[in-house]
Amino acid sequence: MTCESRNPMPQAAAFRRSPAQVMRLDRMGCSHPTRLSFLRQLLRRVEAEGWAFDRPVWDMDARGVGRAVYRMRTPGGSLSLVAFGHDLPADQRSDRVIATAWDATFALFDGTPDAADLDRLAANVPLQEAGRVTPRELSLSRANRSVRLFNHVVERLATGRQPDETMLRETGYLMRTTAVYGSGKFGAADRAMIAGRPALSAPFQAEMLSVWLTRAFTTDLVEHLARARGGDRAVRLRPDLRRGLGVGNSTGLGMAPFLVRHPVLLNNWMMAREEALARVRAQETADAATLAGFHTALAAAVQNATDWQSAHPIQQTKLGDLQGGLARLEKFVATEWDTAAPHPWDTLWRWAQAHLPMEAQEALLAAMLEPHGDLIDGLGACMQADEEAHFGIDGTMPVSDLRAILQEHYDWAIHTDYSDPAHCARFWYISEEKLEPRLGERLKEDGANRELPLDTGRQAAALWHALRNEADDTPVARLLLAHPEHRLITRRAQIAARHPFAEIRDNLIAADMLPIDLLRCKLAFFGATRFDPRSDRWVRISLFQDAPYPDDLHREDAP
Amino acid sequence: MLPPNDPTRSASAPDGHQAATVRLSLSEINALCFKAARGAGLGWGEAEEAGWAAAWLSRAGFAGPKIILGWLEDAATLARPAPSPDRWAARAHAHCPLRTGAALADFAGLPEGPGDGALIVERVAHPLVTLPFVARAAGRLDLGLSIGWADFEVLLDAAGRMSAFAMPERDHREATVITIAPKHDPATPGATRHEAATVTAVALGDWQALDALALRITVPPSPQSRAGAGAAGDDND
Numbered sequence: 001m002t003c004e005s006r007n008p009m010p011q012a013a014a015f016r017r018s019p020a021q022v023m024r025l026d027r028m029g030c031s032h033p034t035r036l037s038f039l040r041q042l043l044r045r046v047e048a049e050g051w052a053f054d055r056p057v058w059d060m061d062a063r064g065v066g067r068a069v070y071r072m073r074t075p076g077g078s079l080s081l082v083a084f085g086h087d088l089p090a091d092q093r094s095d096r097v098i099a100t101a102w103d104a105t106f107a108l109f110d111g112t113p114d115a116a117d118l119d120r121l122a123a124n125v126p127l128q129e130a131g132r133v134t135p136r137e138l139s140l141s142r143a144n145r146s147v148r149l150f151n152h153v154v155e156r157l158a159t160g161r162q163p164d165e166t167m168l169r170e171t172g173y174l175m176r177t178t179a180v181y182g183s184g185k186f187g188a189a190d191r192a193m194i195a196g197r198p199a200l201s202a203p204f205q206a207e208m209l210s211v212w213l214t215r216a217f218t219t220d221l222v223e224h225l226a227r228a229r230g231g232d233r234a235v236r237l238r239p240d241l242r243r244g245l246g247v248g249n250s251t252g253l254g255m256a257p258f259l260v261r262h263p264v265l266l267n268n269w270m271m272a273r274e275e276a277l278a279r280v281r282a283q284e285t286a287d288a289a290t291l292a293g294f295h296t297a298l299a300a301a302v303q304n305a306t307d308w309q310s311a312h313p314i315q316q317t318k319l320g321d322l323q324g325g326l327a328r329l330e331k332f333v334a335t336e337w338d339t340a341a342p343h344p345w346d347t348l349w350r351w352a353q354a355h356l357p358m359e360a361q362e363a364l365l366a367a368m369l370e371p372h373g374d375l376i377d378g379l380g381a382c383m384q385a386d387e388e389a390h391f392g393i394d395g396t397m398p399v400s401d402l403r404a405i406l407q408e409h410y411d412w413a414i415h416t417d418y419s420d421p422a423h424c425a426r427f428w429y430i431s432e433e434k435l436e437p438r439l440g441e442r443l444k445e446d447g448a449n450r451e452l453p454l455d456t457g458r459q460a461a462a463l464w465h466a467l468r469n470e471a472d473d474t475p476v477a478r479l480l481l482a483h484p485e486h487r488l489i490t491r492r493a494q495i496a497a498r499h500p501f502a503e504i505r506d507n508l509i510a511a512d513m514l515p516i517d518l519l520r521c522k523l524a525f526f527g528a529t530r531f532d533p534r535s536d537r538w539v540r541i542s543l544f545q546d547a548p549y550p551d552d553l554h555r556e557d558a559p
Numbered sequence: 560m561l562p563p564n565d566p567t568r569s570a571s572a573p574d575g576h577q578a579a580t581v582r583l584s585l586s587e588i589n590a591l592c593f594k595a596a597r598g599a600g601l602g603w604g605e606a607e608e609a610g611w612a613a614a615w616l617s618r619a620g621f622a623g624p625k626i627i628l629g630w631l632e633d634a635a636t637l638a639r640p641a642p643s644p645d646r647w648a649a650r651a652h653a654h655c656p657l658r659t660g661a662a663l664a665d666f667a668g669l670p671e672g673p674g675d676g677a678l679i680v681e682r683v684a685h686p687l688v689t690l691p692f693v694a695r696a697a698g699r700l701d702l703g704l705s706i707g708w709a710d711f712e713v714l715l716d717a718a719g720r721m722s723a724f725a726m727p728e729r730d731h732r733e734a735t736v737i738t739i740a741p742k743h744d745p746a747t748p749g750a751t752r753h754e755a756a757t758v759t760a761v762a763l764g765d766w767q768a769l770d771a772l773a774l775r776i777t778v779p780p781s782p783q784s785r786a787g788a789g790a791a792g793d794d795n796d
Binding site for chain 2 (some may be wrong): 186187396444445447453481
């Protein structure tokens with residue numbers, strides 16, 4: 001990790017979990033958002049720097065068709081979400097990436113757009129993948145209404161009433177985004193163009209800002225439609241109900257290959273979180289304020305586990321684990337945990353490891369980090385990655401060293417028999433349809449000849465076998481000249497040697513692999529809650545639920 | 560069932576109203592050339608190098624996608640190098656510039672690679688493709704390197720940055736002898752080429768040809784493929 005040399009707490013190293021424990025899919029699939037999650041980093045910066053909000057354009061008709069601009073003034077200049085509302089027939093509403101029309105479409109613009117910018121964006125943003133944006137744009141996204149709740153809220157507000165609270169809690173959002181593209185997609189600014197700007201240097205800050213402003217758009221839109229329908233009878237959404245609404249997100253396999261294709265980035269995310277946990281465990285004492293903060297966080301985790309609903313059997317089992325585990329944790333904390341003894345956080349963590357299911361362990365991790373902002377928030381700055389700096393292969397490395405790397409970091413992979421159908425049942429591929437990543441059944445579907453290289457374990461094993469015939473002192477350059485087919489995994493292995501959390505230590509083509517575990521890990525780093533699988537490879541989540549709105553912060557009447 | 564989209568509209572399609580070029584971001588150039596190289600039959604690891612090289616060239620002011628496309632059109636007939644100290648001799652076929660480039664970077668610091676003294680590589684086709692790799696070698700060696708052929712020479716400093724130079728009016732496709740030599744004390748360029756220009760406008764024909772190669776790695780849709788990809792239920796709830 002790039003920040004290693006500046007680590008102010010080397011004593012935490014003794015408390016770190018090993019990659020062999022952390023980088024397993026079942027545990028990654030229990031990830032909870034923490035205060036290091038990207039949306040939390042954004043909200044902290046917005047607050048600390050006093051970003052000011054306004055809405056210079058609101059040009060919407062009675063059906064919600066039109067355009068709006070949501071602007072944040074940051075110390076580094078303005079950033080504006082340009083929103084387009086559309087009239088979408090129900091039969092065209094699909095969350096899938098292969099959809100071609102949406103209820104609303106968005107771009108995050110670098111600066112304040114003028115009329116010509118808005119016209120240019122109006123000609124392209126509603127087309128999404130079929131349009132083009134420019135380096136002035138930092139993200140491109142779209143959202144669909146959660147129809148039942150959206151209509152209910154508009155109807156109620158239009159007649160002067162507040163919406164049903166149970167319905168609001170159950171769904172939790174008025175719209176869900178179905179794709180948020182950043183980092184150079186469709187002509188937008190490359191990551192390298194914005195990575196040097198403090199406001200955007202942490203991962204996915206442009207995307208998170210876009211979603212946060214989209215949330216404000218969704219509540220503005222229902223109030224606008226209610227006024228259009230109800231006139232003077234219409235009321236605004238009660239602030240506490242409004243605050244409980246987030247933005248949904250509906251996502252599928254498109255997200256999964258990202259974690260595999262960005263090993264240095266994944267390492268830095270994981271390493272920051274693990275270092276944060278280790279720092280907390282390394283604390284010799286716990287003061288009263290920190291303990292109070294922990295109790296608050298734990299209570300919030302219990303409430304979250306109660307509110308969190310899913311109809312999917314896998315998730316229902318996990319929610320049972322979470323609720324049961326948190327109940328035991330609360331009891332232990334109340335009756336047995338000796339907070340006056342040395343290293344109380346480590347004591348708590350060790351008890352949890354021995355007594356709680358994985359879901360509750362990872363929830364405890366998030367709760368333990370919560371009251372330790374001063375200790376860990378700086379790690380957020382270590383979660384980006386200069387991936388190009390780690391792209392080159394060290395060809396001078398002798399084969400004996402490469403072998404040792406495989407033994408140390410790919411032990412989970414190199415002894416597996418990948419000719420066994422259970423160990424190679426799946427293949428990842430890109431569909432012709434909008435280039436959507438998908439997962440196929442090797443023995444039942446065509447297309448395995450176009451398989452993506454996400455079979456990291458199988459590739460490591462193939463390299464391991466190839467190395468058997470090589471002399472110890474053969475340089476990697478010589479090996480790759482003769483065997484270019486091992487170039488990708490050799491690069492990964494060299495990266496993994498320097499970045500121990502770079503590699504997911506599970507077979508990603510196994511019959512029992514669950515893609516939603518990959519999604520949950522990535523989405524937790526975004527800060528997502530209410531993870532709700534709709535299949536083993538498709539999920540809905542919520543972002544920014546219970547967070548402030550842009551107009552909640554820095555109002556003139558704020559205390 | 561939704562009609563399948565035209566996949567050519569999903570990646571890097573042009574605006575429509577200006578058809579001569581399409582402006583791609585560097586990450587799009589990388590992804591396009593990565594997929595195109597794989598579609599042309601290269602291994603995944605080499606395809607990654609091709610994508611990276613295309614973006615590097617574009618950032619350095621060259622028409623990266625055009626250079627990569629030119630090489631891919633000839634790639635099947637080109638040979639991998641046989642590194643040996645001082646001179647990499649060509650045999651029946653001209654050298655593949657990507658495999659030569661990758662080997663130049665991989666062998667940096669080894670007796671066969673760039674570093675001590677001049678290294679001559681015979682008959683490298685599309686030699687511009689090797690530039691990013693010589694830059695990587697310079698970085699790995701922490702040593703300035705020059706690379707040249709015919710009337711063309713550039714200096715790459717120890718950070719892999721390229722000096723400004725005048726580009727000869729040729730397309731640099733034909734195989735040529737290239738020479739790589741250490742420059743222990745290269746003159747500090749007033750402006751490096753990296754800071755001077757980024758070229759991301761891609762000729763429509765080049766983009767279409769690369770996209771056609773990239774589409775070779777995609778799988779045609781089937782009912783089974785569609786069925787597994789989305790939510791189990793309806794999205795209108």
